[in-house]
Amino acid sequence: MxxxxxxxxxxxxxxxxxxxxxxxxxxxxxxxxxxAGQKVVVLMYHHILPDEVNRNYRNNSAVISLEAFKEQMKYLYENNYNTITMRELEEFIYYKRPLHKSKNNISVLITFDDGYLSNYVWAYPILKNYGFKATVFSITSAIPEKSTEIINPDKLERISYEQMAATRDVFDYESHSHSFHKKDDNNVSYIVSKSKDEVLEDLQKSIYRLGSPRYFAYPYGEYNEQTIDILKELGFKLAFTIKPGYISHDNDPYSLPRFGIYPSTSLEKFKKILNLEVQ
CATH class of the missing domain: 1.20.5 (Single alpha-helices involved in coiled-coils or other helix-helix interfaces)
Structure with missing residues (x-):
């Protein structure tokens, strides 16, 4: 029994x-x-300057006008595009967690590379006004100890630690390396050409200064298997290239595409990117 x-x-x-x-x-x-039916468009910005004060960087593809940036953010807002955070993208890829409802099932992730002061002075208030979130990939060796509130348009100034702390309601600060945003004599990014120990040391410095970042943007978009192995070892969950493309839930988390937004990116081109019309 x-x-x-x-x-x-x-x-x-x-x-x-x-x-x-x-x-x-x-x-x-x-x-x-x-x-399966949802897509993510990652936008990649760098430096922003009003046309009237841009004297030194008119031929620099990484510097867009403040006027164009305003127009693009206004378009996102008025057309009900859902802007997401890095953590939401991580959960979308790793756990297939659906994103909030957005226009045409397309969500937008806004990123800025290098950590320029213009992101704080001009991009931050615009993003905050629309309720948008964004990520800044900082080169931590370039972060100044002292803050300046008045931007010098003739210099490439960076966001300070104090300013980073004050803007976390909008910006998430992640790693773009510590001091390896450079190329060697063969025009290869340090993140690829340096030894494993050297890359580890550089990224550990970046981690220490940012406080356990989870996401990484490859300098110049360059990487190899060693780079990916190091990122995994250090606990990074997502890594971004500069190759254009759309993100689905089954993308490789360590080779995520982004659409660079340049002075040549017209509003019509911007709309086409968002409508999945650009390959």
């Missing part, structure tokens, strides 16, 4: 476990089917 009861209990426990596993698999399947 006792053996029969034990058998019955074991069978019931097994059935209960199978039911749980089936329900969990069914839920995962539902989430996957929802996320």
């Amino acid at each position: 006792g053996k029969k009861i034990c058998v019955i209990i074991c069978v019931l426990l097994l059935l209960s476990k199978c039911t749980y596993v089936f329900a969990e698999a069914n839920e995962a399947s539902k989430l996957s089917s929802i996320t």
